[in-house]
Amino acid sequence: MKKIAVIFHSGQGNTAHFAEGVAKGARSVPDVDVELVRAETISTDPDLLLAFDAFVLGSPTYLGGVSGIFKTFLDSTGGLWRNQKLKGKLACGFTVSALPSGDKQSTLNAMFTFAMQHGMVWVGNPFLPEQQRGVPYEHALNRLGSWSGFMAQAGHSNGGNSYAPGDERTAFAFGQNFANVLLRMSAQVEEVL
Numbered sequence: 355m356k357k358i359a360v361i362f363h364s365g366q367g368n369t370a371h372f373a374e375g376v377a378k379g380a381r382s383v384p385d386v387d388v389e390l391v392r393a394e395t396i397s398t399d400p401d402l403l404l405a406f407d408a409f410v411l412g413s414p415t416y417l418g419g420v421s422g423i424f425k426t427f428l429d430s431t432g433g434l435w436r437n438q439k440l441k442g443k444l445a446c447g448f449t450v451s452a453l454p455s456g457d458k459q460s461t462l463n464a465m466f467t468f469a470m471q472h473g474m475v476w477v478g479n480p481f482l483p484e485q486q487r488g489v490p491y492e493h494a495l496n497r498l499g500s501w502s503g504f505m506a507q508a509g510h511s512n513g514g515n516s517y518a519p520g521d522e523r524t525a526f527a528f529g530q531n532f533a534n535v536l537l538r539m540s541a542q543v544e545e546v547l
């Protein structure tokens with residue numbers, strides 16, 4: 355059984371909503387155990403990360419970066435970084451913001467850099483935007499066209515807390531793909547050993 359932690363912060367509930375969607379997708383893969391973990395909880399005891407094989411990082415985009423609470427979580431892992439205790443684990447990231455762009459890429463870049471500093475292996479979002487194949491934009495998988503991680507749009511500039519069906523579908527597919535990659539890579543590593 356491989357263990358994934360979906361670690362997220364959510365001020366107003368939107369990132370929490372998509373964290374659940376990503377977790378649901380990952381749980382659809384057999385032999386994978388998925389736990390939803392609040393960033394503010396795990397910051398107080400980052401050694402708990404050692405029990406997991408892989409991490410989904412989820413933060414709202416606040417002022418073009420991760421939220422303060424999510425950054426506190428990232429910084430709480432400094433002790434683990436010094437001894438590279440998280441090296442070789444898998445990571446991926448997603449972010450939610452109100453505007454179509456809203457500088458979400460900066461948030462994903464911060465997560466990617468964090469994972470690289472820890473020697474983790476980054477997994478992206480390998481889905482072609484379906485609107486290019488005729489699926490209506492609101493319903494299209496990866497409609498925001500982000501490959502380095504999953505981006506979703508929600509918040510006051512998006513007409514309240516309604517979610518695009520395409521973003522809901524992408525959350526599920528993103529989690530499912532991550533869990534599948536984890537199983538595939540684990541099998542290969544075990545074969546080599």
Ligand SMILES: Cc1cc2nc3c(=O)[nH]c(=O)nc-3n(C[C@H](O)[C@H](O)[C@H](O)COP(=O)(O)O)c2cc1C
Binds near residue numbers: 366367510
């Ligand atoms: C302090 C603050 C800063 C924000 N900065 C941005 C931003 O840079 N870009 C953007 O598109 N939305 C921004 N937003 C909107 C949030 O990203 C959006 O409402 C998101 O869905 C919030 O997620 P949450 O409900 O998980 O907190 C900001 C919201 C807050 C409260």
